[in-house]
Amino acid sequence: MAIVGTFAYEEDFLAAAKNLKSSGFDNISLLSPIPLEEAQEVLGLGKSPVRRFSLAGAIIGALSGFAMSVATALVFILPTGGRAIITVPPYLIITYEMTILFGVLFTLIGFHFVSGLPAWRDRPYLPSANIDRFLVVVENAAGDQVARAEAIIRQAGAEQIQHVEVDQ
Amino acid sequence: MFDHGQPSYAEVNKDVLSVMLVTGRGYWMLLGCTMSLAGIFFLMPWIYQLFVGVGAAGMNRNAVWGTYLSNFIFWIGLSHSGTLLSAVLHITNSQWRKSIYRSAEAMTLFSLMTAALFVMVHLGRVWYVHWSFPIPNQMGLWPNFRSPLMFDVMAITTYMIASSIFIYMGSVPDFAAVRDASTGLRRRLYTIFSFGWRGTAKEWHTLGWAYTFFAVFVIPLAVSVHSIVSWDFALSLVPGLHHTIFAPYFVCGAIFSGTAGIVTVMYCLRKFLNFERYIGQEHLDNLGKLLLVLSLIWSYINILELFNTWYGGTSFELEAMRFRLTGFYAPLYWEMILFCAFVPLLMFFKKIRLSWNKMLLLSILINIGMLTERFIIVATSQPRKFLPDAFGFYFPSWIEISITIGSFGIFATLFLIFIKWVPAVSIYEVKETLKPLRRDA
Numbered sequence: 142m143a144i145v146g147t148f149a150y151e152e153d154f155l156a157a158a159k160n161l162k163s164s165g166f167d168n169i170s171l172l173s174p175i176p177l178e179e180a181q182e183v184l185g186l187g188k189s190p191v192r193r194f195s196l197a198g199a200i201i202g203a204l205s206g207f208a209m210s211v212a213t214a215l216v217f218i219l220p221t222g223g224r225a226i227i228t229v230p231p232y233l234i235i236t237y238e239m240t241i242l243f244g245v246l247f248t249l250i251g252f253h254f255v256s257g258l259p260a261w262r263d264r265p266y267l268p269s270a271n272i273d274r275f276l277v278v279v280e281n282a283a284g285d286q287v288a289r290a291e292a293i294i295r296q297a298g299a300e301q302i303q304h305v306e307v308d309q
Numbered sequence: 310m311f312d313h314g315q316p317s318y319a320e321v322n323k324d325v326l327s328v329m330l331v332t333g334r335g336y337w338m339l340l341g342c343t344m345s346l347a348g349i350f351f352l353m354p355w356i357y358q359l360f361v362g363v364g365a366a367g368m369n370r371n372a373v374w375g376t377y378l379s380n381f382i383f384w385i386g387l388s389h390s391g392t393l394l395s396a397v398l399h400i401t402n403s404q405w406r407k408s409i410y411r412s413a414e415a416m417t418l419f420s421l422m423t424a425a426l427f428v429m430v431h432l433g434r435v436w437y438v439h440w441s442f443p444i445p446n447q448m449g450l451w452p453n454f455r456s457p458l459m460f461d462v463m464a465i466t467t468y469m470i471a472s473s474i475f476i477y478m479g480s481v482p483d484f485a486a487v488r489d490a491s492t493g494l495r496r497r498l499y500t501i502f503s504f505g506w507r508g509t510a511k512e513w514h515t516l517g518w519a520y521t522f523f524a525v526f527v528i529p530l531a532v533s534v535h536s537i538v539s540w541d542f543a544l545s546l547v548p549g550l551h552h553t554i555f556a557p558y559f560v561c562g563a564i565f566s567g568t569a570g571i572v573t574v575m576y577c578l579r580k581f582l583n584f585e586r587y588i589g590q591e592h593l594d595n596l597g598k599l600l601l602v603l604s605l606i607w608s609y610i611n612i613l614e615l616f617n618t619w620y621g622g623t624s625f626e627l628e629a630m631r632f633r634l635t636g637f638y639a640p641l642y643w644e645m646i647l648f649c650a651f652v653p654l655l656m657f658f659k660k661i662r663l664s665w666n667k668m669l670l671l672s673i674l675i676n677i678g679m680l681t682e683r684f685i686i687v688a689t690s691q692p693r694k695f696l697p698d699a700f701g702f703y704f705p706s707w708i709e710i711s712i713t714i715g716s717f718g719i720f721a722t723l724f725l726i727f728i729k730w731v732p733a734v735s736i737y738e739v740k741e742t743l744k745p746l747r748r749d750a
Binding site for chain 2: 217228
């Protein structure tokens with residue numbers, strides 16, 4: 142079961158999140174209509190691993206771009222005006238473009254991998270979180286955790302508290 | 310920032326989504342007009358050309374490039390400001406970007422698509438277009454990556470993919486807002502488009518990082534794309550084209566025409582989609598200042614190009630310059646100078662920069678000038694190569710003129726479809742510019 146607290150104000154929402162975190166609740170999600178740095182700090186989200194995907198993509202792209210240029214020149218030999226078959230300067234342009242292409246594609250993969258999206262299964266959510274409300278969701282609450290979590294959320298100034306059954 | 314009072318968060322959702330979810334008769338009529346323009350002026354002449362061959366165009370032995378390629382450069386140029394401007398302003402954390410970037414990025418994407426169509430029209434036998442990609446085939450034929458045309462294929466394909474991802478990923482939270490506001494099939498579609506977005510801190514955090522990396526990749530990419538387009542010309546030995554200044558000249562011209570295009574699009578969004586509240590005079594003023602600076606840089610590069618030719622003193626280059634300045638197409642050259650170098654100087658006056666009607670007129674004149682610029686580059690250089698026996702003349706046929714007109718129909722059609730599928734103004738980023746939802750606010 143999940144407990145969903147709805148807040149109208151940002152500071153109440155952040156206070157609830159901080160109190161829950163300091164009371165030992167680790168399984169919480171913070172939903173907001175805009176990105177909030179403070180919410181990310183509460184959850185301890187530092188540097189995102191997405192950046193590693195970007196770097197890996199850029200390196201793989203650079204290597205494959207240059208390799209592709211060389212390989213195509215070798216399998217389809219096209220002598221032009223006595224120039225070398227493998228001509229490095231123009232291949233650097235292809236390398237540059239492929240670095241960016243793979244960097245972008247790997248960043249996209251990184252986004253999906255790190256964020257866990259797409260996720261179309263039922264999860265605690267209210268459409269108001271995409272308009273003008275802030276939600277604190279305590280997931281997998283059981284036993285006395287339910288009462289404790291509810292008390293913290295209510296004390297912080299929640300407008301509404303709901304219990305949601307989620308299929309895991 | 311907001312001309313008619315600051316809206317609430319809920320009003321932002323309502324205002325932006327109503328443009329998507331409520332469709333009046335005017336929209337369908339306008340879409341019908343743009344589709345007809347595209348069909349009659351672009352598609353039908355192209356089909357005719359496919360039947361009779363590319364000889365139906367005005368290109369000839371001494372002028373193998375014509376309007377199709379000048380239009381290709383124009384549309385690539387128009388694509389430049391959207392994604393580039395959005396990425397630069399995102400990195401620098403400029404707040405005024407947030408209301409206008411989505412439509413500007415869409416402009417990039419649709420301009421690129423239109424530009425890609427011109428390559429296909431120019432090719433003649435379009436069914437062989439896949440030969441330009443490194444795809445294994447039974448002929449053992451592979452592209453020659455020493456050719457600037459292959460640089461183009463790689464750069465434009467990369468730019469199109471990167472721009473699509475950039476605009477799509479920035480729209481994911483807004484797709485979730487559309488999902489929540491709709492029912493039936495639309496809801497199911499937007500559930501898929503939004504990847505099940507809920508707006509958790511982790512999702513925002515990951516999107517923020519990924520989006521910044523997209524922006525970092527897109528900025529050098531955009532600069533490289535138009536540099537590479539310029540090398541299609543500059544890496545040849547043709548007088549009038551073989552200039553080292555071409556890459557910055559093309560990049561500057563592209564951003565210039567793209568920014569003017571943004572002003573035109575912003576005017577239409579304000580006027581016809583009732584976004585007056587979100588696209589205000591601050592945006593117009595900033596875009597006006599940017600246009601002014603770009604115009605001055607563009608003028609400087611033009612003077613430099615003439616100076617280098619004169620100072621170099623090569624007879625072939627001097628003849629190409631003489632033909633450009635005083636030959637058959639001289640009136641077009643001087644029209645370009647008027648519209649792109651002198652008319653933009655009016656933007657020194659704040660009164661002009663703050664007037665939507667005047668800025669619309671200026672933005673259209675600038676883009677007419679830039680369309681002419683691309684035409685002049687193509688039409689006055691190739692037919693003036695070295696020896697007089699290589700001299701020729703190029704004049705576009707009715708098919709080329711018709712396809713040029715029709716391309717605006719294609720762009721407008723794509724844009725009209727876009728505004729019904731994607732929120733034209735970024736909902737969550739506009740909210741970020743509002744006062745936070747705090748008790749003390």
